Amino acid sequence: MEKIITAAGKNYEILRLLGHGKGGYSYLAKCEGREVVLKQIHHEPCAYYTFGNKIESERNDYQRLKNAGIRIPEMLALDTENERIVKEYIAGDTVFDIVRDRGNADPYLPEVREMAARARAAGLNIDYFPTNFVVRDGLIWYVDYECNGYMDEWNFENWGIKYWSRTPVLPSLRSISGITINCLLRFLCHDASVGAHVREGRRLPCGKVSCKAS
Numbered sequence: 001m002e003k004i005i006t007a008a009g010k011n012y013e014i015l016r017l018l019g020h021g022k023g024g025y026s027y028l029a030k031c032e033g034r035e036v037v038l039k040q041i042h043h044e045p046c047a048y049y050t051f052g053n054k055i056e057s058e059r060n061d062y063q064r065l066k067n068a069g070i071r072i073p074e075m076l077a078l079d080t081e082n083e084r085i086v087k088e089y090i091a092g093d094t095v096f097d098i099v100r101d102r103g104n105a106d107p108y109l110p111e112v113r114e115m116a117a118r119a120r121a122a123g124l125n126i127d128y129f130p131t132n133f134v135v136r137d138g139l140i141w142y143v144d145y146e147c148n149g150y151m152d153e154w155n156f157e158n159w160g161i162k163y164w165s166r167t168p169v170l171p172s173l174r175s176i177s178g179i180t181i182n183c184l185l186r187f188l189c190h191d192a193s194v195g196a197h198v199r200e201g202r203r204l205p206c207g208k209v210s211c212k213a214s
């Protein structure tokens with residue numbers, strides 16, 4: 001069954017869900033023969049974050065990242081009323097997929113470090129969690145527009161790098177919950193609040209870790 005969603009006066013055919021985080025649901029969609037990403041902002045509560053106006057944040061963060069010279073997909077349309085954003089689709093594996101399949105994303109460390117240096121020079125941190133990076137033709141793209149004021153604690157070397165290879169976090173979670181690593185990986189992929197837990201040094205609530213989340 002075909003599903004059509006309208007954003008800023010244009011109709012988009014929804015092809016599939018790409019991912020879902022604390023900000024919204026990102027779908028692969030088609031409009032006028034072109035594949036794009038349509039992100040629908042959601043208002044699901046997240047105990048570890050306080051949100052302001054999400055659509056305004058996306059707009060401002062996009063501009064800050066552009067000015068900082070971070071490689072991000074083009075913003076193609078913004079529908080404030082319906083809280084939808086249309087962006088260029090970057091086809092490829094996420095860094096998360098690469099870590100899962102190969103154990104690490106070492107070949108991309110020089111690139112992410114260059115990105116991190118640009119972000120820092122502009123006084124910013126980006127969300128270094130690996131679901132937010134897609135590799136296309138050997139280049140990494142930061143596909144989430146979120147950015148925050150720079151703090152040492154959440155920079156790439158102190159925080160993000162832990163998730164750019166299989167870390168002890170994953171096996172220890174498996175033993176806590178007793179679920180398969182696959183379910184956990186899918187869970188991590190679809191629930192960015194896990195990233196927030198880790199970021200804030202909290203223990204993960206094992207009750208939340210279930211195959212249903214995938």
Ligand SMILES: Nc1ncnc2c1ncn2[C@@H]1O[C@H](COP(=O)(O)OP(=O)(O)O)[C@@H](O)[C@H]1O
Pocket residue numbers: 018019020021022023024025026037039073087088089090091094131132133134143144145146192
């Ligand atoms: N432009 C894009 N190209 C390819 N994949 C994308 C793109 N935008 C988002 N995605 C996928 O959708 C997921 C969720 O999108 P994201 O904008 O990061 O949402 P959130 O703000 O909720 O974290 C991403 O982790 C990524 O896997």
Ligand SMILES: [Mg+2]
Pocket residue numbers: 021131132144192
């Ligand atoms: Mg994200």
